[in-house]
Amino acid sequence: MFKTIILSGQAITPYLPQIAALRIEVFNEFPYLYEGTLEYEQHYLLRYINSERSVVVLITDNEKIVGASTALPLADEVQEFQQPFLQNNFDIQKVFYFGESVLQKHYRGLGLGKRFFAERERHARQIGKFDYLAFCAVDRPIDHPRRPAVYRPLNSFWQQQGFVFHPELHTTFIWKDSDEEQESPKPMSFWLKKLEST
Numbered sequence: 001m002f003k004t005i006i007l008s009g010q011a012i013t014p015y016l017p018q019i020a021a022l023r024i025e026v027f028n029e030f031p032y033l034y035e036g037t038l039e040y041e042q043h044y045l046l047r048y049i050n051s052e053r054s055v056v057v058l059i060t061d062n063e064k065i066v067g068a069s070t071a072l073p074l075a076d077e078v079q080e081f082q083q084p085f086l087q088n089n090f091d092i093q094k095v096f097y098f099g100e101s102v103l104q105k106h107y108r109g110l111g112l113g114k115r116f117f118a119e120r121e122r123h124a125r126q127i128g129k130f131d132y133l134a135f136c137a138v139d140r141p142i143d144h145p146r147r148p149a150v151y152r153p154l155n156s157f158w159q160q161q162g163f164v165f166h167p168e169l170h171t172t173f174i175w176k177d178s179d180e181e182q183e184s185p186k187p188m189s190f191w192l193k194k195l196e197s198t
């Protein structure tokens with residue numbers, strides 16, 4: 001059976017290599033096409049370890065980690081992710097930012113992605129005082145040469161989870177595609193969910 005492990009801040013540290021390995025494996029696929037390195041991952045994941053209010057949701061199958069999802073207050077994110085909110089007059093203290101959801105292929109379509117969204121929202125509500133949940137996704141052109149013929153965008157999944165596309169909130173984030181010589185900035189746009197009080 002699948003087990004869910006919920007971690008925050010320093011408690012994430014022992015799991016860093018496994019989360020990094022999952023991210024490198026899954027984000028190598030379209031649309032991210034990311035050629036990850038452990039060095040990049042350590043730098044990236046440190047923000048979750050350094051944030052006392054972060055959350056990492058891990059899914060295990062017979063003790064093996066098969067999926068991971070991350071989130072933290074936008075105030076604890078890097079400037080590239082805060083900037084579009086500041087420019088659009090959001091109070092960044094009121095935004096809880098969802099980092100990523102990565103599941104090994106074999107484990108998709110079983111409801112685990114929905115569990116990632118539900119657990120992260122629960123955490124945001126528990127620590128309180130957030131008006132919005134937010135995440136961003138890479139913008140790849142529809143005719144991107146590496147888009148698989150069978151690729152199914154996640155837009156309807158995100159809408160199902162209550163998120164609305166906000167193209168006016170956009171940024172760039174730097175990584176190296178597996179067919180690039182070096183890192184380059186990638187355009188990213190945000191999705192938001194207003195948190196009504198319960």
Ligand SMILES: CC(C)(COP(=O)(O)OP(=O)(O)OC[C@H]1O[C@@H](n2cnc3c(N)ncnc32)[C@H](O)[C@@H]1OP(=O)(O)O)[C@@H](O)C(=O)NCCC(=O)NCCS
Pocket residue numbers: 026099100101102103104107108109110111112113114115137152153154155156157160
């Ligand atoms: C995103 C991801 C975590 C979703 O997890 P999942 O466990 O497959 O999703 P679930 O089974 O909980 O729910 C998927 C629901 O969305 C729908 N859906 C819409 N587009 C979809 C898509 N492209 N892929 C999967 N489901 C999709 C499914 O039909 C399903 O709805 P239903 O239950 O009404 O049938 C998983 O597909 C993944 O790891 N993808 C690769 C990494 C990625 O792109 N992550 C997002 C950016 S961080």
